[in-house]
Amino acid sequence: MKDNLTPVLSVNNLDVAVQGRQLINDLSFQIFPATLTCVTGENGVGKTTLIKTILNQFNKNEHVKAPIKRSQMQYIPQLRNIDDDYPLTVTDFIGLGLQHSILPWLSRKEKQRVQKVIEMTNLQDLAKTPLGRCSGGEQQRVYLAQALVSEPKLLILDESTASLDKEAKFILLDVVKEVVKQTRTAVMFITHDPVLVKTYGDYDLKIANQSGTLKAIKEDE
Numbered sequence: 226m227k228d229n230l231t232p233v234l235s236v237n238n239l240d241v242a243v244q245g246r247q248l249i250n251d252l253s254f255q256i257f258p259a260t261l262t263c264v265t266g267e268n269g270v271g272k273t274t275l276i277k278t279i280l281n282q283f284n285k286n287e288h289v290k291a292p293i294k295r296s297q298m299q300y301i302p303q304l305r306n307i308d309d310d311y312p313l314t315v316t317d318f319i320g321l322g323l324q325h326s327i328l329p330w331l332s333r334k335e336k337q338r339v340q341k342v343i344e345m346t347n348l349q350d351l352a353k354t355p356l357g358r359c360s361g362g363e364q365q366r367v368y369l370a371q372a373l374v375s376e377p378k379l380l381i382l383d384e385s386t387a388s389l390d391k392e393a394k395f396i397l398l399d400v401v402k403e404v405v406k407q408t409r410t411a412v413m414f415i416t417h418d419p420v421l422v423k424t425y426g427d428y429d430l431k432i433a434n435q436s437g438t439l440k441a442i443k444e445d446e
């Protein structure tokens with residue numbers, strides 16, 4: 226399919242540095258629709274800084290090119306602290322992910338979009354639950370749903386599974402994989418977990434020794 230051949234993100238000869246310290250040199254890779262690319266490497270090699278650099282330089286120069294708008298790319302950061310008494314329900318929190326028109330309430334179409342992602346992320350039973358009362362794994366699925374409601378073409382997850390137990394990790398990644406399949410969204414997933422890379426990844430972008438290599442993990446079934 227022609228659509229598969231157009232990368233959703235092209236990184237070209239990108240240098241990644243923090244506070245004048247070079248972390249990655251001359252990095253080039255492409256991300257294609259409907260694929261899940263794991264971003265791996267030891268602690269401190271610069272994975273999160275790479276993502277921040279991509280976000281900062283997005284379509285601003287030849288190093289980070291994408292045929293999509295910045296608003297079609299969503300980033301779910303590593304840490305979010307939600308208080309136990311955080312009052313917004315799962316549904317309302319997901320609705321915050323919509324780029325609102327001038328109206329302060331959701332249109333019928335927007336409500337349908339929220340409903341669709343609730344189903345996609347298996348959150349039906351929690352729709353009316355305050356987010357603060359959801360478990361860590363459930364909260365991660367809610368963040369995912371909030372990011373999905375704007376129908377991104379590229380979604381970046383930064384260690385979304387780091388604090389989750391094994392079962393919750395697999396539940397989350399099953400949902401992510403299904404989203405990739407159904408919506409053709411490209412996903413970049415920063416992780417340290419080799420089992421998740423092997424089970425769910427299509428590609429592994431491995432960062433080591435200040436450089437990165439992208440390898441296919443397995444043939445498509």
Ligand SMILES: Nc1ncnc2c1ncn2[C@@H]1O[C@H](COP(=O)(O)OP(=O)(O)OP(=O)(O)O)[C@@H](O)[C@H]1O
Binds near residue numbers: 268
């Ligand atoms: N704002 C900052 N100021 C100074 N140093 C920073 C800053 N952000 C990150 N660093 C340093 O840059 C290096 C890369 O950090 P980064 O978070 O990108 O690594 P990482 O590969 O994502 O690590 P981890 O897997 O542990 O999350 C680390 O040595 C970190 O301490």
